[in-house]
Amino acid sequence: MLALRKIELESLLKEKHLFPNFSSFSSDFQEKLGTSLPALNDLLSGGLPRGQISEITGPISSGKSSLLYSVLAQATRQREVVACVDCNQFDPWSAYRSGLDLKKLLWVRCSQSYQLLKAADILCNAGNFGVIALDMINLKRAGLYGPDVWFRLQRIVEGTKTVLLVLSVHPQARTASRLTLSLKKKDLYWEGRQSTWKLLQGFSMEVNCARGKRDMTKVLVSRQSRKTA
Amino acid sequence: MQRYGAVYFHAQVGSSGPLESQELALQIAGDFSPWVEQAGMNLVVMDLSGLSRQWPDEKVLARTIVQKFQDKNLLAQIAISSNRATARLVASGTAGTSIILPGQEKEFLAPLPLALLEAPLEIGEVFDRWGLRTLGDLANLPEKALAQRLDEKGMELYRQACGEDATPLLPHTPIETFEVFYAFDWPLENSESLAFTLNHLLDRLCRRLDSRSLVAEAVSLSMNLADGSENARHIRFGFPLNDAATILSLVRLDLEARPPQAAIESLLLRLYPAPPRPVQFSLVEPPMIPPEKLARTLARLCALVGDQNVGSPALLDTYRPDAFEMRPFDLNPPQRLHRRGGRQTNLPLRNAECGMRNKENRFTLNGNNSSLIPHSAFPIPQSEVVMALRIFRPSLQARVKIERVRPVSLESPVASGNIIECGGPWRTSGEWWKKDQRWAWDEWDVLLNNGQLYRLYRDLSTEQWFVFGAYD
Numbered sequence: 001m002l003a004l005r006k007i008e009l010e011s012l013l014k015e016k017h018l019f020p021n022f023s024s025f026s027s028d029f030q031e032k033l034g035t036s037l038p039a040l041n042d043l044l045s046g047g048l049p050r051g052q053i054s055e056i057t058g059p060i061s062s063g064k065s066s067l068l069y070s071v072l073a074q075a076t077r078q079r080e081v082v083a084c085v086d087c088n089q090f091d092p093w094s095a096y097r098s099g100l101d102l103k104k105l106l107w108v109r110c111s112q113s114y115q116l117l118k119a120a121d122i123l124c125n126a127g128n129f130g131v132i133a134l135d136m137i138n139l140k141r142a143g144l145y146g147p148d149v150w151f152r153l154q155r156i157v158e159g160t161k162t163v164l165l166v167l168s169v170h171p172q173a174r175t176a177s178r179l180t181l182s183l184k185k186k187d188l189y190w191e192g193r194q195s196t197w198k199l200l201q202g203f204s205m206e207v208n209c210a211r212g213k214r215d216m217t218k219v220l221v222s223r224q225s226r227k228t229a
Numbered sequence: 230m231q232r233y234g235a236v237y238f239h240a241q242v243g244s245s246g247p248l249e250s251q252e253l254a255l256q257i258a259g260d261f262s263p264w265v266e267q268a269g270m271n272l273v274v275m276d277l278s279g280l281s282r283q284w285p286d287e288k289v290l291a292r293t294i295v296q297k298f299q300d301k302n303l304l305a306q307i308a309i310s311s312n313r314a315t316a317r318l319v320a321s322g323t324a325g326t327s328i329i330l331p332g333q334e335k336e337f338l339a340p341l342p343l344a345l346l347e348a349p350l351e352i353g354e355v356f357d358r359w360g361l362r363t364l365g366d367l368a369n370l371p372e373k374a375l376a377q378r379l380d381e382k383g384m385e386l387y388r389q390a391c392g393e394d395a396t397p398l399l400p401h402t403p404i405e406t407f408e409v410f411y412a413f414d415w416p417l418e419n420s421e422s423l424a425f426t427l428n429h430l431l432d433r434l435c436r437r438l439d440s441r442s443l444v445a446e447a448v449s450l451s452m453n454l455a456d457g458s459e460n461a462r463h464i465r466f467g468f469p470l471n472d473a474a475t476i477l478s479l480v481r482l483d484l485e486a487r488p489p490q491a492a493i494e495s496l497l498l499r500l501y502p503a504p505p506r507p508v509q510f511s512l513v514e515p516p517m518i519p520p521e522k523l524a525r526t527l528a529r530l531c532a533l534v535g536d537q538n539v540g541s542p543a544l545l546d547t548y549r550p551d552a553f554e555m556r557p558f559d560l561n562p563p564q565r566l567h568r569r570g571g572r573q574t575n576l577p578l579r580n581a582e583c584g585m586r587n588k589e590n591r592f593t594l595n596g597n598n599s600s601l602i603p604h605s606a607f608p609i610p611q612s613e614v615v616m617a618l619r620i621f622r623p624s625l626q627a628r629v630k631i632e633r634v635r636p637v638s639l640e641s642p643v644a645s646g647n648i649i650e651c652g653g654p655w656r657t658s659g660e661w662w663k664k665d666q667r668w669a670w671d672e673w674d675v676l677l678n679n680g681q682l683y684r685l686y687r688d689l690s691t692e693q694w695f696v697f698g699a700y701d
Contacts, residue, residue, distance in 0.1 A: 037614065060644075061682040065617035065701040080515045081560065091698065092542035092553045094617035102542050106558045108530055109538035118533055126526040128518040137619070137701070161515070185680060190652055200652040200674035202616050203682070203700075224616035224700075 033130065033163050036074040036099075039218040040067075043209055044179070048131075053154050053164045053173045058183030060137075063205035064167050065094070066222045067183065068133055071165065073099035080130025085110060085119045087138050113139060117149060124156040124164065132157075136168040150176035171210075182210040186219060200224065230331070232277045232287070233398070234261075234309045235316035236294060239271050244302035247271075255401055257297045261290075266313070267401045272321060274313050276398050291326045310334060314394030318345050318364070334392020339365030346390065352383050364390040405441070407434050408499035416455040416492030423493060424481055431473040431480075434500045444469040446503035448476055454491040462487065467527050467559055468520035469503045475521040476500075479528045486532045508561050517560060527558060548659045549668060550697065551620055616700055618684060624695035627685060636673055636685065641696045646677040658689070672697070 032047035041047055048054050048071065056064045072082045077099065083106040084090055090107055106129075108119045113136075120134045136144075150173040157164045166173055171180055184206045192198030202223035209217075236258065240250040247270065254273045258265040264276035277290070284290035291307045298305035308319035310329040315338060319327045322341040329337050341364045343356055355378075361367050367390040375387055388394065409430050417423055427450075438445060446469045451461035462483050470476055510517065518526075530539045540555040627641035638647050653673035661667045669689040676682050682700035687693070 059680065061680060061700050063614070063616075063701065065619055066614045069617050070614050078515065081518060088538075088622055089619040089698075090542075091551070091618045091620045092544055093551070094615060095542075096544055098615040098617070102544070104560075105541055107540065107542055107555070108534060110534050111538075115534055119530055122526055122529045122533070126518055126522055128516050130515060185682075188650070188676065188682075190650075192652075198652045199655065200682070200700075205614075220614050222614040222616040 031161065033071070033075060035071055036077070037070060037220060039220055040207065043207060043218045048163045048165065049178050050161045050163055051158050052178035053150065053157065053166060053176055054179040054181070055166045055168065055171055055173055055177045056181045056183060057168055057171050057210070058205075059169060059185075061203075062183040062185050063203070063220070063222050064137065064183055065091075065135075066098075066205075067181075067207075067220070068135075068165065068167055069095045069098035069100060071163075072105065072131055072133060073101075075130040075163075076101035076104045078130070080104070081106070081128065082131040082133070083108065083123045083129050084133045084135065085116055085123065086133075086135035087111070087113075087116070089135070089138070113144075117145060117153075120153060120164070121156070124153055124160075124162065127160055127162070129162050131163045131165055133165045133167065136166060136172055139168060139172070144172065147174065147176060150174070180210040182208045184208070189221075189223075230278065231311055232280075232309060233274055233311070233313040233316045234277045234291070234294065234307060235268065235272060235274045235313065235320035236298065236305050236307045237272050237320040238298055238303045238305040241302045241304060250303055253301050253303060254298070255403075257294070257301060257303075260297070261294060264398055264400045266398045268313075268317050269321075272317060274317055274398060277309060287328050288326065291328060295326065308337075310337075310392075312392070312394040313396070313398055314389040315392045318389065321345050335365075335368055338390060338392055339363060339368065341365075343367060343390075346386050348386055349382060352379065352386065355379070355383075368392075405502075406499065407437055407445070407502055408497060409434060410495065410497050412495035413493065416494050418492045420481075420484060420488070423484070423496075424477065426496075427480060427498065428473065428477050430498050431476050431500075434498065435471050435473040435476070438471055438500060438502060441502075442505065443502040444471040444505045445476065445500040447501040448480060449499045449501070450480060450496060452489055452493045452496045454489055455494055456491040458491065460489040460493075464528075467524050467557060468561065469506050470521060470524060471505070472521050475525055478525055482528045482532050506561055520561070523558075523560065548657060549666075550657065550670075551622070618698040619701045620698040621696055624686070624697050627694045627696050629685065629687075629694040636675060636694075639675060639677065639683070639685065639696075643696060643699070644677060644679075644681055644683060646679055646681075648675045649678050650676040654687075674700070 031050040032044070033050055034041055034047035056067055058064050072084065072095065075082050081104050085108045088109040088111070092102060095105070096102060110116050110119060116134060116136060120132060123129055123132050153164060154176045166177070171177070186204040186206050188203045189201040190198045191201045202221060204219050204221045207218045207220055236254065238250065238254055240247070245253065251267065251270065255265055255267060258273045258275045262275040262277055266274045268274045280290065287309050291309055295305045295307055306320055306324050306326070308316045308323065308327040308329060310316035310319065311331045312334070315329060315334045318341060319329060319337050322345050323337070327337060343361055343363055343366065346364070348356060356367065367387060370387070372387070376384055379387070411426060411430060435445070445466070447463060447465040449461065449463040451459060454460055464479055464483055466479070508517070508520065527539060537555060539558065541558050542553045543556045545552040545554060621643065625642050627639055629636045630638040636648050636651055639645060651673050654671035656671050658669035659667070670686040671689060672684060672686045674682065674684055684697045684700065686695055686697050688695065
């Protein structure tokens with residue numbers, strides 16, 4: 001009886017384009033894109049939800065781009081095609097060292113902020129991209145675009161296998177997003193001594209699931225390797 | 230009975246160039262037979278079988294063909310034979326008209342010089358050593374003894390000298406153009422009407438391509454406008470297409486981006502044919518973006534941000550920081566594989582050998598087309614996050630205060646503040662042999678008092694400081 005009521009209610013909601021079906025809210029039934037980081041997979045109960053908007057937020061140098069490259073790399077390892085829309089700050093060398101197959105990456109370099117969402121809209125409509133990363137770190141304030149814009153994008157990706165990943169300093173998609181990861185830099189690792197000569201080795205970041213699953217924090221370590229002859 | 234006619238021709242002085250005369254010859258030969266072969270630079274061979282009803286006398290036919298050539302200022306000599314090699318050799322070596330009846334081949338070929346066979350160098354040297362001068366000399370040699378001394382090619386030449394040839398005629402197929410010209414009765418001002426016309430024309434062209442198992446790799450549209458000017462555009466597709474609707478939407482996007490300045494009087498639409506590129510879909514791999522949809526998506530993105538801003542980054546084989554180039558995004562590039570050491574790889578050989586060791590002495594690969602590096606060869610553990618940079622392009626000029634050889638404060642358009650911790654310098658330099666591209670930097674990783682991490686560098690040639698990027 002309860003199941004019938006649920007189906008009835010779902011169909012009514014779907015007719016009005018109000019909400020996705022209930023099953024999409026249940027993380028147990030949600031298809032996920034697993035990351036290569038066990039700690040993050042624990043935090044996200046398997047990975048980033050497909051067919052939804054996810055956000056990675058945090059101040060500059062908190063590890064957002066590092067995490068993004070890792071997610072993109074894992075998607076290309078699974079032979080998925082990924083896209084990145086940004087304002088020409090993407091570093092192909094960092095992405096390559098993360099393991100990203102650059103041949104499977106479509107990079108769209110925007111010069112104006114309005115182009116970011118328009119390009120994301122075009123890519124979401126194309127379908128079959130494993131991950132579409134929308135880098136809005138350059139936008140200085142939160143909620144620059146109205147919720148209608150984000151709900152429109154959410155509707156486009158809903159039901160697809162695409163993870164729409166938004167990077168920003170402040171949350172942008174807010175209620176339209178299924179998941180918000182908040183990042184914070186913790187410790188820096190140096191090699192060598194300050195008095196003589198030292199090099200930056202990496203830093204650890206604290207990942208907090210601010211939306212989707214509360215009160216869980218994990219620490220990830222980010223390392224760098226320089227080009228040497 | 231099989232009959233072949235070969236015409237050896239050359240243009241009269243000052244009449245036409247070699248390519249034009251070749252085209253003319255093929256055209257004239259095509260008037261007599263649908264099967265015409267371009268057998269050499271000044272030689273055409275045609276299949277004249279079955280013309281006996283219309284031309285009972287072969288001499289009359291031969292004279293008519295020669296006359297047709299002469300009418301176009303081409304001096305011609307013709308031979309008609311039952312095999313194409315004999316016709317070709319006799320036409321090349323005998324002036325006038327030669328009608329060779331079956332069984333007379335050897336007789337006609339015997340006095341002709343051996344050079345007409347155009348034997349490969351090593352076989353030619355053997356013939357020279359044997360003192361052979363004419364085709365008759367070669368034909369008179371015993372076949373069995375010759376077969377013991379010559380290879381397959383040599384025996385083929387021997388059979389030709391004997392007047393035997395079983396090879397079929399290779400018909401010349403003219404290069405087909407897939408273009409259509411359309412003149413409007415009244416100049417067209419409405420883009421919707423233009424789209425309607427284009428749809429109709431593209432549909433016709435795509436059906437023609439389809440009938441020849443071809444697809445289009447590009448489309449060009451040139452329009453004559455009412456103000457007397459011409460508006461032309463050329464659109465290259467990311468993936469060869471044969472879908473009129475997709476090509477139309479790409480053309481429409483381009484027309485929207487660069488509309489014609491006046492009404493359109495006529496247009497010339499052309500599709501550039503290409504062989505279809507097979508795509509192997511897999512049951513186990515994630516679904517691919519349909520090529521038509523991808524082409525449309527890329528065209529829309531290009532219209533939004535510009536062609537140069539859409540694509541896949543490809544790393545360059547250099548130590549210069551941020552060295553990459555944008556390449557067109559193509560999920561199914563034509564396969565160009567090198568075989569190396571028994572394992573198939575599509576890495577350029579140089580890059581496969583090019584590698585480097587990082588500070589942990591781990592072997593890492595780098596180089597051109599590094600995106601082609603197979604996953605199994607990748608050295609970074611998958612469970613690690615690699616520290617990423619956000620690069621400012623171009624690098625931002627900064628003012629840096631130095632104390633005891635170390636930077637202590639930074640002032641730049643993106644970040645300013647006191648430097649509480651720094652690492653470096655990490656000196657990089659290279660391409661000193663190129664005057665405009667040499668670089669020498671001292672790189673510093675700095676932590677500002679607001680917690681932000683940046684990479685700075687000091688250009689050693691100008692002593693200026695720049696912010697290269699932010700760690701994020």
